[in-house]
Amino acid sequence: MLADTLQKSGFLAAFFCLLLGTFTARADEMPALTVTALQEKARLLKLAEHPTWLSLLHISGGKARILDPNFQLGEPGIGAQATLEQTLALLYGAEAESAVCRFPARQLWLARQLGMPRRPLAHCSALEEFRQRAPLETASLVFASENLSQPSSMMGHLLLKISGRDAQQRPLAHAISFFTDTATANLPKLFYESLLVGKRGYYTLSPYSEPVARYLAGEQRNIWEYQLALDEPSRELIQLHLHELRQTELTYFFDSYNCATLVNFIVSLAHPTLREPRGGWLTPLDVIKEAKAAGAIASTHVQPASRWLVRSLNEQLPSAARDEVQRAVHQSQPPASSAEATPNGFFALELARAYNRYLYEQGQRTHASWQAYEQQLGALRERSHTGKTLDAGEYKQPTATPPDAQFSVGWREQGEDGVVELRLLPASHRLEDDNRQYFSENALRLFELALQQGLRDGKLRLGALTVYGVESLIPYDSFTQGWSGRFELGWLPQNQADLRSRAKPAVHGGLGLSRRIAADVDLYALAGASAAYADKGAYLSLEPELGLIVREIGGMKSLLRYRYHSRASGQNIGLHSWQATQFLPIDQRNALVFDYRYKRRPGLARRELSLHFKRYF
Template sequence: MYKYLELAQQKNLARHPVWSGLLHVSNGRPNIHSRQFLLTADSFSLVAELNATLKILYSGEVNQQCRFPARYLWLRQQLDLPELSLQDCTEFQEFKTRAPATEISLAFASENLAQPSSMMGHIFLKLRGLDSNGNPLEHAISFFTDAGGINIPRLFYESMVVGKTGYFSLSPYQEKIALYLGEEQRSIWEYSLKLSDFQKELIQAHLIELRQTDLVYFFQKYNCATVIDFVLSLAATESLNNTGFWLTPKDVVKRAEKLNLIEQSRLISPNRWLIRALREQLPSDQSKAIQEDIDALRLPEVTQLEPNQAFLQLQLAKAYLAYQTETATPQDKRVGVQSNSLKSKISHELQEKYPSHVLQVLEQKNPIESPQDSQIAIGLTRRNEQNYLRMSLTPASHQLDDDNRQYFSETELLLFDVSILKDLRSRQILLDQFTVYSAKSLIPYDAMSGGISGTFRIGVAPQYDAQLRSHKAAFIEGGLGITHRAGHDLDSFALLGLGVRWQSGRAQLYTQPEIGFILREVFDMKSRISVVMKSDLAGNGQSHMHFRFVQSKYFKSKDVSLHLSIDRIRSREKTLSQFEFSLKKMF
């Protein structure tokens, strides 16, 4: 045994990225503290855990390799250890039989702003193989927590400070597809991974180690992204540092790309977005005719059309019929024999008459191409005839004025966004605003698939009185509305919002309807114009109108952008103007 301990030390295995991945260690600290998982939980170090693992594997105790099958497989490969049988490891063998892993893929489900735990998307594994009878099997491996309820402050406290119970699940892959595509209308990207047979077995063995361990979920440091990233590190030959504040699901996809682990990718689009993409490729009168045909449970007549147009119309009819089925209530009589019969007829038409046509839509919305999720900005601000240096930091996600072309609509998602002002004359440093959480989704309304826009914010920001004097106040506000898309490049939106602020020891209700336009321009630019009318319901005159114009320019690196903003805030008594020019860096 001592020669293997010495050889491990000579090869510096404790510092190997795979060993850190097996222990879920980042920056020298373990993310799992369970004594089921760590042998040196009371005095942990990478070296001590490696030595303790070698000793317990060859201590003479029966089937210790079944407790740590992944550690055993990797250490045996690195040190040419004596073989220990895994055939008697019942749980491991049962798992390999139940969820064969001839192919392993990353699966990314797009953002769902309605669910806090999935507001930056969800990443999980897809395992594919054949059972003993040669039948194909597909399973999803996922790590998550219970994020139910609407008490967002409590959810943040529990998931970021004390931790929540983490669940590591194995489920049929089609159940995940049905949930994300059907119920939640979220897109799924699949990335098949280039892995050796040993790496696949190592990952399977490690998944068993995790399944028999108590895991604690932390939103910012141990979530679905970090767990899957540790699993992927078992196939890595180098460590990748996390440049943001915490790892997001999109970061995992990007890291897999940097490590050259992705073999190929494919997008599975929900019918809601497929309808929108197809409608953009067809004249409005054709789309309307398809809608009328499907509403009447009638097969569209496309024989007189050019083949590609006919193919697109039938695909639209198929997607619209499927979307109606997914969103129908149990009492809806349309979901029955007639709709199933029509679905079969449309599928038959596509297979018989257009077998060589391939549907290619939405492929450009690849998470790999999206900007990074953390950002910092610095700018010069002139406000109320005073000059400031403004610095802002967003630890996670993106703003409405950022480059959102890799999203299916214009969105904003901010977590713990903070900005400070430095008075260039007095050198005084002031807190400008602090946003705990902000979500804004401007989904264009579609006649066939609907679409409601919405916003929700909670934080601390300047609130203005009748004289436009600024006072910091905590607030919670939200709103609903509608967005219209004219062509590919122009969105107009209207939101009706309601909020409450806490100022001078009391709560004050206010309304704030908003209208605006977003124009996506040539040369990688975007303009936004918005008007907000904030009115205090107490009738104390604290009402004002806020006009805002923002011009943004994105550079080819995707991580740098310039922004010019002009604000005018007007009350009955006074007008306040603000100008700002800022440089933003995504990281």
């Protein structure tokens, strides 16, 4: 074995490895040569390439995601090997007493890998205070559903919940969150800063009850908790690493270092295969899906927002029963049907409880009146529905949504012209996609690019570049109301005088109402407008829209839309546009999309057909 070592690494490396084995177990008695020997042994073991070491440094795709030189121990790009050697020099050199407090997780992991004794941490007052304040016996991924009004949470928000008992055996739960400031109406500036130069990131530790109250009551967003499968060594390593991050300056990048990527690095300390996610843009749902596929999820628990619960229970009851519940709640009386020991009686009771809580959270009911009515309904529940529980976890499953990125290729016929069209959507989904696991029919398109190759002239054109596009068609109901709307910003298809479409700088918007006229049929109407730039300058156009969405068997979906354009291409010419889209899923990652459009203005009409193959990834 010694001969092999000499052949592979040379006499000097073998000498240091042998020298390392003669050191005593007392860390404070190690001679100065220990650092050099440890560095050499780390090279032999290739620790700088170990997935856990790369997770500790938040490196993925060969790039360090934390830019703080005090964390990487050098300028960004210094590399995992150089940071490893610098870390060993600190942990086992003259500054060891302070270094072990700065990098306790690195010290723990390196000691395990190198067979070295662990240095004591009792003198690290900030670390000890953190461990006592935020014990970690269990850890959970927490997903707050999408909030389309907040740019940083358009795809949901992911945080880490850590729970345990303190020295007095009191249960404690805390949230580890990472976010940035998005309080601006200047979307171009926001995207520029968060995508190219980075924004200041805020890494916070707070009582878990605070984000729960904000998401559930304040923003009416559902919360899913996914408890992680962790052994004791992993729990200790994660807790120490959380403290390392508290001392680090973090820069937030919307696409490459956000709440999802930071939490994913933390989880990968226990499950190393998760460090390098598949695809490009890692979203909160991607983290949960990958963790589930890797067997890292031990259990799941959902906390539904009252608005979501009201809507889901509404779907379980006939119209007359819903009206009865609403009247009863406003009169603070139990619904008559809720006393019946039947499924509908139980649903009526739970709807009354959810609506009562929703009114309180919206400031329409005092705490005293909410509590008194809740006690009244609780007593009825004990009498008539003992042992029954409402499991909201199976109603909607975020992990069952399609992947958050897609690519499509297809053919589009535009009268006598034809084009081959390539479309890339790095995040997140279109209206025709399978939205059954979302709160409502919706779309979110970030930096969607469409390129068209002409079949006759061979020219390559920009079909569209949607910097930011969102649609939310929330069905209106008498309990919680609900507005629908759409907004698009980018180089968007604009109808020319000849009814051909060309990408032009534009902003589209609309606001209106949607109604669920049947279980799988939504009807909507939006009062819309657009501002665009054409050859003769900027112009405004009114664009009201009517639409019908039908969800069909096997995940198929049909969309019918009508839109009127008051000024096509900036001219005082009214244009009518009809569109029919058919979505045909092949499997979970592939689909076909057929689209037919008919446009008409005085003296001219045009038909367009297209067929696209779509791949989710």
